Amino acid sequence: MAARVLELIVFLILVAFSRKICSRKFFWAFNHPAYGSAGYFLSWRLAVEANNVRAWRMVPSQCLRHVEDYMTGGQYERDIELIVDQIAEYIEGINVSEDGLDAWILDVDDTCISNLFYYRGRRYGCDPFDGPGFVAWALRGECPAIPPVLRLFQRLIEAGFKVILVTGRDKASLGEVTIANLQSQGFDGYERLIMRTREYGGKGAVAYKSAVRKLLVEEGYRIWGNVGDQWSDLQGEFVGNRTFKIPNPLYFVS
Ligand SMILES: [Mg+2]
Numbered sequence: 001m002a003a004r005v006l007e008l009i010v011f012l013i014l015v016a017f018s019r020k021i022c023s024r025k026f027f028w029a030f031n032h033p034a035y036g037s038a039g040y041f042l043s044w045r046l047a048v049e050a051n052n053v054r055a056w057r058m059v060p061s062q063c064l065r066h067v068e069d070y071m072t073g074g075q076y077e078r079d080i081e082l083i084v085d086q087i088a089e090y091i092e093g094i095n096v097s098e099d100g101l102d103a104w105i106l107d108v109d110d111t112c113i114s115n116l117f118y119y120r121g122r123r124y125g126c127d128p129f130d131g132p133g134f135v136a137w138a139l140r141g142e143c144p145a146i147p148p149v150l151r152l153f154q155r156l157i158e159a160g161f162k163v164i165l166v167t168g169r170d171k172a173s174l175g176e177v178t179i180a181n182l183q184s185q186g187f188d189g190y191e192r193l194i195m196r197t198r199e200y201g202g203k204g205a206v207a208y209k210s211a212v213r214k215l216l217v218e219e220g221y222r223i224w225g226n227v228g229d230q231w232s233d234l235q236g237e238f239v240g241n242r243t244f245k246i247p248n249p250l251y252f253v254s
Contacts, residue, residue: 041067064124071124081148083148105223146246163190170196
């Protein structure tokens, strides 16, 4: 009899304990992504994309596995597809003029073509930027297209917009290879590729890209949209009627 009572008490204790473990509060506390490095990465990425964290030099090392998952596991591309859907909705409402002056500005690196393979070797931005290493990578001319942006590019041209590519890449050293790389990846039919020349040497990205856009507006172009992976692509003067930020949790360009 005493043994049965003891068994019953043990059973009741186990039931009470398992209920506690399965309770929402208990489960949330130990499994919610807000705890641990996964949660930290979500906060980091949001803050970076919202431009709340600025001038950062490296991705925090506890984000390494998560930034890799984000960039290679499909969510990065899905995020860009949603942005491209928004752009498609926006351009449907624009009456493109026949004067050939309705323009879009697209950045090149990590907007049209991807440097993800390079950054994979730099622990997805957890290692410091290596200028000569990046130039050596760019000189290979093997940056793949970012598929949703390539589709956007083609759609803009079909709709009659003039697509102008503006990049901080140095024209003298990377001009030819960049043209060939874009061509090989299907970026065909753009109006102009504007690269950094000596006259813009030493200028920050915001000043350089603002100066380029100013010249385009002075030529009569109407900038309907401006797409880039860096806030410095989208800030300054003559930014366009709408700007669209492509995600980039790998590096920051000021
Ligand atoms: Mg870029």
